[in-house]
Amino acid sequence: MxxxxxxxxxxxxxxxxxxxxxxxxxxxxxxxxxxxGAASDEPSYLKILTFVGAGLVFLGSWFPRIVYYNMAGEKEAAGLFASDGGILKFYALLFIIIAAGSVCLEVLPNLDAVKKLPFYQFYLPALGFIVFILVCTNKTISAIRDVIKLAKSFGSVLGGKVSGGWGIAWYFLLFGLIILTVRAVLGFLNSKNN
Structure with missing residues (x-):
């Protein structure tokens, strides 16, 4: 020295x-x-999949209502929370929790208690698909009629006849949940290989 x-x-x-x-x-x-170190030593493509999937789920829970009320010239609260249907507000809140939980599992480093649970990667996507099925089978909610009007005004294939009239939100939620499920499968396979 x-x-x-x-x-x-x-x-x-x-x-x-x-x-x-x-x-x-x-x-x-x-x-x-x-x-x-980083929150995990998982490949960066898993983080990208998580953020894309969670972003689509988040957008699917509030974006179509904002567009609808802006097109109609009405001032209304953002997203599905603007409807008068209490159960739809609950579903929207669950979708937002699923999106936030997916990002937290990916980003926060000290979640060892959660990461020790068997198949923890699949809990949030599975809950998301359960809520998605419940929303698609509940056709009496007045907010869905608003989304049908929105989808018809776009005049596209993404129209209001898809699963009770969810239109674009239906696709955002479906693709977001599929991406989160693919991320869970890849993360599970990656953890088994290490």
């Missing part, structure tokens, strides 16, 4: 430089936070 002050050779364990008397500073072991 060499002295930082004069460059003289110093024996290991010596408190001071024998030449100039300068105190010996311990060598740096790297940045103090360097022991904290």
């Amino acid at each position: 060499k002295c930082n002050n004069c460059g003289a050779e110093i024996l290991d364990g010596a408190p001071n430089c024998p030449n100039c008397g300068a105190p010996v500073l311990p060598s740096a072991q790297g940045f103090s936070g360097s022991s904290f």
Whole structure:
């Protein structure tokens, strides 16, 4: 080891430089936070799949209502929460929790208690598909009629005849949940290979 002050050779364990008397500073072991790695050592494509899937689920829960009320010229609260159907508000909240939970599982590093559960990757996508089926089979909600009007006004194939009139939101939710399920399968296979 060499002295930082004069460059003289110093024996290991010596408190001071024998030449100039300068105190010996311990060598740096790297940045103090360097022991904290990323949340996981999973490939980055899994993170991308999580964010894309969660983003689509989130958009599917509120985007169509915003577009509808903007086209109609009405000022209304964002998303499915704007409807008068309480159960639809509950479903929208569940979809948002599913999207946020998926991102949290991917990003937060200290979720070892959750990650020790068997097949933990599949819990949120499975809950999402259960809620999705419940929403698609509930055809009496007035907000779905609003989404039907929105889809018909677009005049596209994504129209209101798809599963009770969800239109574009139906596709956002379906593709988001499929992407989250694919991410869960790939994450499960990746963890089994390691």
